[in-house]
Amino acid sequence: MTEKIITKKEVEYVAKLAKLEFNEEEKEEFTSQLNSILDYFKKLNELDTERVEPTAYVISMPNLLNEDKVKPSLPQDEVLFNSKYVKKGYFKVPKIM
């Protein structure tokens, strides 16, 4: 039996943030799946990380910088090409207040 790290409430919260809707059955399923994933990752706790810096990036190289130079932008028709909803050069989206 895996330890409950994630509750159904958290699944509902994350789903809401991601604007996803699930039925009760799905919520139960995801709760259990997320818990078993986290449980599996517990294996990492066996490692001694005492002398390891927290790692957000795996490559160590200095940050690259661009020169402050202007180059041409994309033409408007190419920018809008992939959108189904376009009006007067704008992207058209449902109203959000």
Place this chain on the structure above:
Amino acid sequence: MREEVVIGLEIHIQLMTKAKMFCHCSTDYIGKEPNTNTCPVCLGLPGSLPVLNKKVLEFAIRTAVALNCEINQVSRFHRKNYFYPDLPKAYQISQYDSPLGASGYMEISLPENKEKRRIRITRVHLEEDAGKLIHEGDIASSSYSLVDYNRCGIPLAEIVTEPDFRSPEEARIFLVKLRSIVQHLGVCDGNMEEGSMRCDANVSLRDAKSSTLGTKAEIKNMNSFKAVKKALQFEVDRQKKLLAEGIEIIQETRHWDESKSVTILMRSKEEAHDYRYFPEPDLLPLKVDLKMVEEIRRSLPELPEARRERFIKNYQIPEYDAEILTSSKALGDFYEKAASLYSHSKVLSNWIMGELMRYLNENKVEIEDSPISPEKLVGMLKLIDEGIVSGKMAKGIFEKMFKTGKDASKIVKESGITQITDKNELFAVIDIVIKENPRSVEDFSEGKEKALHYLVGQVMHYTKGRAKPGFVFEALKQRIKKI
């Protein structure tokens, strides 16, 4: 009793680089056709990768150093996640737990009691600007919004203060000074109306004896210095009224409605976003070379405070004048240019702070676009000094100069409005005035000085201000004595 006002500010400034923050699109987006100023990077198309613009880093460090911040040698970019169509990627690249600059301060002086206040700067960090939503027709009835991504990826520095302001006026004074600083640094033009400098505020009230903060409201959409002061005062009054009625303040975001002069609820805390920040995997940690920081610190231009002191010393003008003249970079430049051409520096500051600023404000013209250049203003002042026009006439000429952009001498020539230098012509008017005002003449003869001023005024009226008051004064005195 919770009556101490507590205000903190968050200011976004658009950095005046040529190219955007992470791509090579131009930052010159205002007035451009929609979606003509974008590329795969700022549109967030799959496969595109951001690369930080070197100048953005330099400008942000310049800002942070000028605000006495410590520069973090290693800072990181984070993704701030939220769904809103102004962000094509559904996240904004920002900085979170390791901002570029931290723990700074700025001093402001409060005119009413000459007190100096130190406002602590929590942090200065980098982030990208979002696109713009346009609502066609009536916002309420329209069912869709239009999106223009031209502004996406414009570099922003966000400046966050500690809650150190005790009144809306203090917050306003801080903003005016901050604008002048970023203008002098050459990193931002500081135009609140056009949105190149934007300000949000956190407002709360607390018991003056307490050190814990009250529940705050966040105020957005203040588009001018005046709006900031008005909006904050409205919010303070709103909270005081609620507390007086025994109603607790709720943490919420409120929108300043300029036309109605009220703040309106946008969202309460329950709906507030959880941004799920995480390190931006597409950008490596930002390592700042200390040598670069020192180089920037050494090469900082003269800042408003130093310039104000120099104005007081070099031009012998009062502190008040120097403070106003250095409140914007362009105004200070205007004054210095004029002062290099004209030695009566106080006369100059009077005209600039009085007539010029009044006309600029009334016509909503920025000093940079003033139809009266420093050269033209000085040209007019010289006409006064030479006795060709009177100070009073000059005000009329000034108005014409402002409207037409013409030189003072040209206006004088065209309209023939020079000062009357023909003494006989003046004596004729003086005699009429004496004849028409026997009562005042009598009063003056009996020692009432004021009556003479009235008579001088009458002469000026007859000559439509074209007489030299000093001359008229003396001439009247002598004529009346002879009677």
